[in-house]
Amino acid sequence: MTPATKAAKKPARKKTANPLSPERVAAIFDALQKAYPNAVCALNHRNAFELTIATILSAQTTDVGVNKVTPELFRMYPTPKKLAEAPLPELERIIRATGFYRAKAKNIQGAARVLVEKFGGKVPQTIDELTQLPGVARKTANVVLGSWYGIASGIVVDTHVGRLSRRLGLTTQTDPVKIERDLEQVIPQDHWIQFSHELIHHGRQVCIARKPRCVDCSLEKLCNAVDKTWSSDHLSGPR
Ligand code: SF4
Structure with missing residues (x-):
């Protein structure tokens, strides 16, 4: 024993x-x-947009793994508009190591599009609005609200x-x-x-x-x- x-x-x-x-x-x-x-949050980020995308990518993988792919991702697509217009295969290539990369590429691009089309390119500050983004459920919304905006919504x-x-x-x-x-x-x-x-x-x-x-x-x-x-x-x- x-x-x-x-x-x-x-x-x-x-x-x-x-x-x-x-x-x-x-x-x-x-x-x-x-x-x-x-x-503090272990996902590297410089603004609410980056934290939102990094948190979507962190599903089913480690923060360390996400931190390895986000420098290239945010260098090439630093804004919601640029990410919304990115070629999907290119996104898949960059984030491939985080797993479930096809679904995640669609989600991060979908989230960027909703940010541009519905929220003027800004990450909203409520759970109800954030969970309208593809790939964002309560956990991700709470991460963004708490770690970036300092809002204890959950x-x-x-x-x-x-x-x-x-x-x-x-x-x-x-x-x-x-x-x-x-x-x-x-x-x-x-x-x-x-x-x-x-x-x-x-x-x-x-x-x-x-x-x-x-x-x-x-x-x-x-x-x-x-x-x-x-x-x-x-x-x-x-x-
Ligand atoms: S919190 Fe976890 S590590 Fe600490 S005593 Fe309990 S089971 Fe063990």
């Missing part, structure tokens, strides 16, 4: 009376803020935010829209933007999907996840 299996089979630490209590949620914020004081729920929110007992849902609703009930709105950035960093660096590095986790004492790979219980005695 591996140490990880052992930890998973151990009786879970006595559960916090209320995992959603404001005190516990505040302790989670504090630990995350100390661990990631400068957490909480970005990507795969990391979903997984960590469940492990931390902040939701039991798996559907991103339902997770977002649950989080909005317990996270004060002025933390919405930063909270997602911090959880995404924590999910990439420590609370990874298959084998979380609980021994290195600053949230460990607050966490009752069933798939923890290490617990400080034996160090601190009964709680």
Whole structure:
């Protein structure tokens, strides 16, 4: 039996009376803020247009992978108008490494066209308007509103935010829209933007999907996840 299996089979630490209590949620914020004081969106961008396009491209791939293709893309097509008029095969060539490149090329060009035709070439500042762009659902809209405009319209729920929110007992849902609703009930709105950035960093660096590095986790004492790979219980005695 591996140490990880052992930890998973151990009786879970006595559960916090209320995992959603404001005190516990505040302790989670504090630990995350100390661990990631400068957490920002990892997609390289210089304006709202670039962030919108980069976020569309980030579906089903890594931000690092997107950052490799966007310099050429934005050098050749730096504005919505230029991207709207680009030859589709050329877009496909540039973004090919991000996967699903045919669909993504259509989406980014479609988004650029809608920006030009409906919004005067400017990226709008509401969820309802942003989700009219091809390839833009709530998650992408929340990324653009939060990271570029500083508008906390919702909480970005990507795969990391979903997984960590469940492990931390902040939701039991798996559907991103339902997770977002649950989080909005317990996270004060002025933390919405930063909270997602911090959880995404924590999910990439420590609370990874298959084998979380609980021994290195600053949230460990607050966490009752069933798939923890290490617990400080034996160090601190009964709680
Ligand atoms: S203790 Fe483990 S499972 Fe819990 S948040 Fe930290 S890394 Fe994730």
